[in-house]
Amino acid sequence: MGFEVDEDILQDFLVEASEILEQLSEQLVTLERDPDDKDLLNAIFRGFHTIKGGAGFLSLTALVDTCHRAENIFDILRNGQRQVTPELMDVILHALDAVNVMFSELQNREELTPAAPSLLAELGRYCQPASAEENAAPVSSEPAPASPGSAGIAGLEQAEYQQMLNELAPASDTSSDELSDSASDDISDDEFEALLDELHGAGKHSGVPVDAKSSASAAEDELIGDDEFEALLDQLHGSGKGPTITDDAPFAPVAPPPSAPAPVAVKAEEKPAAKAPSASNANTDSTVRVDTKILDNIMNMVGELVLVRNRLLSLEANHDDENISKTVANLDSVTGDLQGAVMKTRMQPIKKVFGRFPRVVRDIARNMHKEITLEMVGEDTDLDKNLVEALADPLVHLVRNSCDHGIEMPEVREAAGKPRVGTIRLTASQEGDHILLGIEDDGAGMDPQKLKDIAINRGILDTDAAARMTDHEAYNLIFAPGFSTKVEITDVSGRGVGMDVVKTGITSVNGSIHIDSTLGQGTKLQIKVPLTLAILPTLMVLVGQQTFALPLTNVDEIFHLDLTRTRIVDGQMTIVVRNHAIPLFYLQDWLLKGARRERKDKGHVVIVAVGNQQVGFVVDGLIGQEEVVIKPLDQLLHGTAGMAGATITSDGGIALILDLAGLINAYARRYV
Incomplete structure (x- = not known):
């Protein structure tokens, strides 16, 4: 894949798109629970729109195509022309997966793999209002062809631009041949009016039909206002501002049908759902992008300085000199401040790990026909970036385990006098120089005697050793290699490797894990890790x-x-x-x-x-x-x-x- 654009522009896009993609996964799951949240609908629309705009500037046609269709769906949703359903969210989440795959390929400077034709066809079907879905013309599943040398206005591809016009104004007199033959930077009245239709809705910005408006524009050479011009620039350059909706139709999405599995609820207790960042609001002058290798080198040098500081403190204790004592004390203070400041540059919020769990819980709950509420507390807690990466896989295993082994089926919970909806609670907090992470569920809990029996049958324990075990020691058997309480192997669990991986991953970063459980009430795991490994x-x-x-x-x-x-x-x-x-x-x-x-x-x-x-x-x-x-x-x-x-x-x-x-x-x- 050729990247003829400036590397800085590409890096800016990668940074912004990465943040948006992290938020979209959580936002989509939240939307399924609260489909009438118009602010959330607009935030998701802006997220796909911003990625599409940046991808269009970089001539990433496959990425543009997928994001454009997803964007159109949310335009339909926020106009109340279609309702949020589990089936629609399945398609959107699969589209997000395809976007993430292409984004990963872009990071590695690889050729992008277009979304599957079947997925694009499904997206195209949901792009139509619900009432017009059956009569909608088939949507092409192939991405628009790209021509590296055929740059349209504001960096858009000619073919992509033509496709946009065809979708937005099919009755326009502008043909693809006329557009292809136009090598000028000027655009025709018809093209310009088609863009205005995209911004304001066809025929709504002046109350005049499109064809009549085009004729009047050619005759009177009328001007557009500053707000319309700025909106046009935003549309062309992908600033993240969505089209202005002037449709007065009431927004009243219908809840999913009762027969469908209940969606996963996501509750962030410390702050409202995050909105996709807008490029227009970003203060680019206040931040500098720095390679993490440079930060690692700086941290290593600070570490060497700490060793020198320790050596001087040791030597100073053997000398009765007030000036030396004051100097060493000053050095000790400055070194401590410098160490803390450099450590902050390596810190990242635990939300980078927590953000993936709403999607994980939602998919498992839907596949297993369970009803689960996910609560997250302390998402802003910071810890070393290396720990964030190291904890990702162990925490995913623990959350999946809570969904599969912990939370019971809705009918079983009702029979036990519990609410149909189970709850998984993720917490993070800083305690001194350590981070405490908690994973708690109100599920079935663990039976220590059953765990001992399984361990005996699998040769992990002998009978005498099992008899001497306390309940807390029995709970720790789940971390033994090859131990599993599942009889059947599924896509979620049953192979006996997950919890062993968890313990190995946590101990590798000098962490510890404590487990407690009450049969019939639930299980709680607490992980303790240092703030930094440096x-x-x-x-x-x-x-x-x-x-x-x-x-x-x-x-x-x-x-x-x-x-x-x-x-x-x-x-x-x-x-x-x-x-x-x-x-x-x-x-x-x-x-x-x-x-x-x-x-x-x-x-x-x-x-x-x-x-x-x-x-x-x-x-x-x-x-x-x-x-x-x-x-x-x-x-x-x-x-x-x-x-x-x-x-x-x-x-x-x-x-x-x-x-x-x-x-x-x-x-x-x-x-x-």
Whole structure:
């Protein structure tokens, strides 16, 4: 595919279209629940219109064709000439999928794949008012041919422009031959009047029929007003302003028929549904587009500065010089402010992940004939862009799981005394230097005994181990590899890989997941992840003479070792903390195999949380908390169990950063 246009123009289009496409998915699902929201109809119309305008400027004919048909449908809807139905929304959502595919190809500078002819035909059918649908002429399913050298007015393709005229003013005297022969930038009266018809509705801008108006225009050379001229420019350049509707017909869409599956309701509690941004309202002078690689490099340099700051703080403690102390204190303050400012440039709202769930829930509910309300709280919570990307797939698995396993069929819910409509609630909030994400449903809940029986039948547990399990430990069985409560495999679940992927994805970003459930009432999962992965808060400990760093997010409690509080269970040493037995391990046995020595009766116990399990590590000494920058291990050390990376400590030494989940999986899997 050739991109002869300026790269900056293409990038501007990609940025704007990306934001609009993210919003359209949620807006369309919201519209299905509230079809008489005229503001939402207009917002969706403007979204497709803006993408169409930009695509037309870039000569992306296939993208223009799909967006133009979708735009026409919403013009029909907002004029009250057709009602919103689940079947119509299926077609529109499939059209949005096709637009997303073409947009992805455009990002990769690939040839665009036009929408399927059957989809274009369906879009063309819904472009007609409901009363005229049966008599409507067949709509061509092929996109209009493009000629790179035949630029029409304001950058529109000649063929595309002719197609627009044919659709809007079929009775016009202008023929395709006459248009093709016109190489001038001037447009004829007929062409101009056809554009006005598009802006105001055929024959409505002056109350005179189109043909009569054309004759009068040629004779009197009448002028147009400033507002009409600006609207014409907006139409030609795709500014995002939709045509002005002067039709006085009342807008009264009819609700979907009772026999159709109820649409998914989407409720955002903190703010109203977002509207598609308008290019005319965008303040382009206040923003600068920066490659994320540059931001990553800046963050790496800030990380190095943090290491230098830590080193200076350590050295300053050994010098009794007031001037040095003040200078180091100033450097510490400036470094902290700079670190916070750079981290903000990498932050993105969790809405980039949450925004896809209305469509996911809607499709699953419609396919499974369930009724589900999706509530989203805290969509504006910011976290590191790398975490946004890393959490996308795990959260999709959890939401799909709630729809499939959690929410019951409407008849089952009614029989249990529940509302027919189930509720899934997504929440996000910042707690200190961590983000808490919640996925909660009011569905069937989980039966711990059933989970144990499935684990026993699949060889994941033996009978004795299952008998000793608490309910909370039984809930965590769903994260075991190959575990699934589904008897039949479907497109949604049943293969036993989803929840295992969830846990792996969350632990890979130093996060943890907690699950709680009540049979018959519902299930709640809470995910805790750090704000950023670039700079990691750690607890520095000594094992022998070597320093190690434990991610602070995993540390729950620290106390002095007291062997009188230990017990031996199944051959494993445990320590009793508040009447709860926790497996106890000496880190020296795992990390310093070449320097094995007698275990001491004195030391410190660090209780860490790994997933939903707690484990106690015995260490020889505590150094304290320290922010570190993770450095990758040498290639020779890649794959070493329990090692996440290395860092430079405040005293100039080297410390290994432990991957606690990997460490326990390698050395103590049977105990946790």
